[in-house]
Amino acid sequence: MTADRLAAVVILIVAVLYARESLGFRGHTVADVVGPSAYPMLIGGLTALLAIVQLIRAGQEAPGGTFWARHGRAVLFIVSLFAYILLLERLGFLLSTFAYLTLSHRWLGERAWYRAVGMGLAITLALWFLFDRTLDLRLPVGLLGIPR
Amino acid sequence: MSEIFQNLWFGFGVALQPVNLLLAFVGAFVGTLIGVLPGIGPVSGIALLIPLIIGLHPASAMIMLTAVYYGTMYGGSTTSILVNVPGEASSVATTFDGYQMSLQGRAGPALAIAAIGSFIAGTISVVALMFFALPLARWALVFGPAENFALMVLGLSSISTLAGENLVKALLSTLFGLMLATVGTDLVTGIDRYTFGIPQLLDGIDLVTVAVGLFAISEVLLVVNEITAQRRLLPLQRVWLSLKDFLDSWWAIIRGTVVGFYIGILPAAGATIASFLSYGLEKRLAKDPSTFGKGDIRGVAAPESANNAAAVGNMIPMLTLGIPGSSTTAIMMGALLILNVLPGPQLFSKHPDVVWGLIASMYVSNAVLLILNLPLVGLFVQILKTPERYLYPLIVSVCVIGVYTVGRSQVDLTLMLLLGALGYYMRQHDYPLGPAILGLVLGDRMEQTMRQALIISNGNPATFVTRPISGVILALAVISLVAPYVISAMRRTPRVVAEDV
Numbered sequence: 001m002t003a004d005r006l007a008a009v010v011i012l013i014v015a016v017l018y019a020r021e022s023l024g025f026r027g028h029t030v031a032d033v034v035g036p037s038a039y040p041m042l043i044g045g046l047t048a049l050l051a052i053v054q055l056i057r058a059g060q061e062a063p064g065g066t067f068w069a070r071h072g073r074a075v076l077f078i079v080s081l082f083a084y085i086l087l088l089e090r091l092g093f094l095l096s097t098f099a100y101l102t103l104s105h106r107w108l109g110e111r112a113w114y115r116a117v118g119m120g121l122a123i124t125l126a127l128w129f130l131f132d133r134t135l136d137l138r139l140p141v142g143l144l145g146i147p148r
Numbered sequence: 149m150s151e152i153f154q155n156l157w158f159g160f161g162v163a164l165q166p167v168n169l170l171l172a173f174v175g176a177f178v179g180t181l182i183g184v185l186p187g188i189g190p191v192s193g194i195a196l197l198i199p200l201i202i203g204l205h206p207a208s209a210m211i212m213l214t215a216v217y218y219g220t221m222y223g224g225s226t227t228s229i230l231v232n233v234p235g236e237a238s239s240v241a242t243t244f245d246g247y248q249m250s251l252q253g254r255a256g257p258a259l260a261i262a263a264i265g266s267f268i269a270g271t272i273s274v275v276a277l278m279f280f281a282l283p284l285a286r287w288a289l290v291f292g293p294a295e296n297f298a299l300m301v302l303g304l305s306s307i308s309t310l311a312g313e314n315l316v317k318a319l320l321s322t323l324f325g326l327m328l329a330t331v332g333t334d335l336v337t338g339i340d341r342y343t344f345g346i347p348q349l350l351d352g353i354d355l356v357t358v359a360v361g362l363f364a365i366s367e368v369l370l371v372v373n374e375i376t377a378q379r380r381l382l383p384l385q386r387v388w389l390s391l392k393d394f395l396d397s398w399w400a401i402i403r404g405t406v407v408g409f410y411i412g413i414l415p416a417a418g419a420t421i422a423s424f425l426s427y428g429l430e431k432r433l434a435k436d437p438s439t440f441g442k443g444d445i446r447g448v449a450a451p452e453s454a455n456n457a458a459a460v461g462n463m464i465p466m467l468t469l470g471i472p473g474s475s476t477t478a479i480m481m482g483a484l485l486i487l488n489v490l491p492g493p494q495l496f497s498k499h500p501d502v503v504w505g506l507i508a509s510m511y512v513s514n515a516v517l518l519i520l521n522l523p524l525v526g527l528f529v530q531i532l533k534t535p536e537r538y539l540y541p542l543i544v545s546v547c548v549i550g551v552y553t554v555g556r557s558q559v560d561l562t563l564m565l566l567l568g569a570l571g572y573y574m575r576q577h578d579y580p581l582g583p584a585i586l587g588l589v590l591g592d593r594m595e596q597t598m599r600q601a602l603i604i605s606n607g608n609p610a611t612f613v614t615r616p617i618s619g620v621i622l623a624l625a626v627i628s629l630v631a632p633y634v635i636s637a638m639r640r641t642p643r644v645v646a647e648d649v
Contacts, residue, residue: 003577011320018327018342027337032599033607036334036341039595043330047323054316074369078569081365081544085561088548097548101541108372108537123542127549135200137553 004058012051019044080104092142093132098124152278159504162207163512171204171212172509176516177524179219184227184528186371186536187543189236190220190476191585192364195356196550198483206487207501211509213480218270218513221419221459222521225262225452226528229255238419238455241427245440245447252443259525260389261397261445262452263518269405269453270514273460274507276409281496281503285468288493293600294612296470296492298621300594303471304586305625306414309632310421311580321579325587326594328353335592336599348559355482357560358567358588360547362581363475365568368540370575397449400430404453411454412461418474422458423451460510466491467503470593475582478589485589 022040068075084100091099102120110116132139162168182193194213201209224239229246242262249258291299304326308318331342332352343349404426411422430450431440440447462473470492472478481491489499496503521528551564571581605611613619 007573007577021342025334025339025341027334027339032336032603034599034602036337036339039598040327040330040341043323043326047320047327050316050320050323054320057316070373073373074572077369077372078565081548081565081568082562084544084548085558085565088552088561089558093549097545101545104541104544105537108540110537119538123538123545127542127545131549131553137199137549139549139552 002058005055008051008055008058012048012055015044015047015051019048076107080107088142089140090142092144093139094124094128094144095142097127152282155282155500155504156278156508158500159506159508160511162501162505163211163508168208168211168505168509169512171208172215172512172516173520175212175215176219176222176513176520179216180223180226180517180521180524180528181219181531182216183220183223183225183236184531185223185539185543186227186233187367187540188364188546189224189367190217191479192360192367192547193220194476194479194483195359195363196546198356198486199550199553201483202486204487206484206489206499207505209483209487210480210502210506211512213483214506214509215513215516217459217476217480218456218510218517221455222263222266222517223528225266226259226521226525227532229258229262229448230529231532238423238458239451240420241423241451242448244427245442245444248441248443249445249448254443254445257389257393257445258448260522261393261449263521264389264394265397265401265404265449265453266456267514267518268401269408269457270460270510272402272405273409273412273457274510274514277460277464277510278507280413281464281468281507284464285493285496288469291493291617292615293597293604294615294618295621297594297597297601298612298618298625299469299471300590300597302621302625302628303465303473304583304590306628307474307583307586309628311582312578314578315629315632317577317579318583321574321581322583322587325584325589326591328358328584328588329591330595335596346559348555348557352592353563353588354551354554354560355479355486355585355588356554357551357564359479359482359585360551361564361567362571362574362584364543364547365564366571366575366581368544369568369572371536372540393445397445400426400446400449401453403429403433404450405457408454408457409461412458412473413464414473418462418476419455419458422454426450426454463506463510467495467506468493470495472586472589475585478582478586482589 019041022037022044025035025037025040027036080100080103084096087096087099090096098120101123102116105116105119106113110119128139131137163172178197179190179193182188182190188196194216197213197216201212204212220236221238224234224236225242225246228234228239228242229250232243232247234240234243246258246262249255304322308315308322311321312318329352331349333339333350334341340350407426407429408419408422411425412418427447427450430446431437434440434444434446459476462477466472466477466481470481470490472481484491484502489495489502547564548561551560554560573579574581601611602609611618612622
């Protein structure tokens with residue numbers, strides 16, 4: 001199955017689930033003749049219709065290389081970003097960002113550890129001073145607990 | 149006539165307040181930076197700045213965002229000319245001759261004409277905007293919910309037609325945006341929809357999260373596969389322009405401005421289309437078209453003037469009708485909505501300081517960028533020399549900070565990541581991203597106007613077609629979806645005949 005066909009099937013399933021979910025929306029006001037479920041039904045229905053069109057019309061394609069060769073780095077990037085997000089509040093901005101940046105520098109091609117660490121530290125501190133101290137956006141404090 | 153100048157005088161009063169002038173400078177600088185950096189474009193750049201403008205007065209906020217928008221365009225053309233990497237789609241046409249000029253050692257004149265052409269185009273278009281916007285807004289004042297609903301349908305259908313190669317995929321992208329907009333509490337009945345018990349979703353999915361995830365994170369995922377050696381940078385001389393270069397480009401600038409402005413007003417036909425059209429026009433009008441693509445200065449002047457003029461033209465439907473014409477104006481409209489300012493015909497009477505301050509600040513931004521960028525080009529080139537292995541993780545961190553500070557929740561960040569992965573897929577499979585943003589921004593109001601119109605008509609859906617203005621607009625929407633097929637069918641027929649003969 002081509003990527004477009006597969007996508008069409010996934011979109012069709014999502015659209016049907018989306019429309020079905022809207023059937024459960026109860027509640028109306030006196031004036032509101034339409035109610036909360038009509039519009040989502042319309043959107044879901046149109047989406048399902050277009051997914052079917054795509055399912056019928058989708059042509060073939062020839063992807064080059066294996067999945068890992070084409071998307072390996074992107075997957076690694078998603079995993080590392082997810083870890084960063086999970087640790088952001090727990091470790092705090094400074095520690096999690098420092099770790100994320102340093103490791104990213106390393107696997108994106110920085111051979112020298114001292115430069116990966118040095119740049120990681122410098123950029124983390126620069127971001128923290130700009131956003132937390134200067135712009136007052138209050139980044140997560142976490143383990144370090146540096147007082148404001 | 150005198151009313152317009154009075155308003156403009158008032159607008160300059162707003163735009164030239166020291167705070168606003170400072171914001172314009174900061175915005176222009178940050179915008180240029182965003183335009184130069186790979187990975188962050190105008191949409192995600194403006195989205196990331198939304199958390200910073202929340203406390204500001206709406207007029208100040210819009211002045212800053214306009215300056216950012218203008219700045220990204222300058223930054224985008226700088227990288228087009230110097231490294232053949234367009235910062236965004238609207239400066240792709242600039243690479244054709246701009247990079248060639250750099251190779252010939254004429255980067256200086258290329259950068260100068262891009263800046264001066266944009267300045268002239270921006271200034272002329274802002275004057276045109278003032279004359280168009282007010283009558284259009286007055287006319288739109290009589291629009292009821294049915295007409296507004298029809299307008300939004302037209303906006304979404306035309307962006308779907310123009311955004312990508314594949315109409316079905318573009319429409320699916322639009323519908324995805326509309327689906328995202330239904331998440332959260334229904335404003336009429338107060339019930340939750342599609343929140344799946346997650347309290348952070350009650351207020352809906354945040355525009356910043358979607359814009360950053362779909363545009364910035366996906367872009368980084370895409371380029372991270374291709375990080376290799378250092379890009380080659382050509383040595384840069386002084387940014388200057390001879391009188392001959394200027395005179396050679398003069399008519400290209402003027403024609404680019406006119407084309408750009410009119411294309412910009414059309415719903416969904418934005419700066420990118422304008423820049424390509426005006427490049428093509430100059431090439432066709434030239435005595436010797438073969439010089440184009442080989443470093444002809446008109447090939448830089450025309451698209452750069454056109455994309456700036458289109459950016460101004462784009463503001464007209466957004467400000468007067470509340471229908472953004474591009475993903476960038478959609479995100480600016482989203483920012484206005486966050487500040488509790490509803491764009492549309494009433495904007496001119498309710499928030500004259502926002503409208504006229506913004507219009508005046510377009511002049512100011514143009515001047516600021518000219519002052520700021522010609523001497524600072526060297527600095528921005530230095531940024532381009534930063535190795536990508538440092539640049540992309542830094543960009544991701546900035547995205548995380550921006551999205552986190554909106555709602556202070558991991559839910560937003562996780563959504564950003566999921567949308568980033570989805571955007572990565574969409575980019576690789578020709579689903580345009582712009583329609584999704586437009587759908588998300590317009591979705592809420594689209595549903596509200598549809599329901600209001602049906603309440604007025606006692607539930608009779610024929611109201612959308614029988615009300616004359618609404619009917620005509622919906623007919624235009626249908627035409628915009630069908631026309632490309634009809635035109636290509638008509639073109640194909642005679643060609644086949646000719647080949648037979």
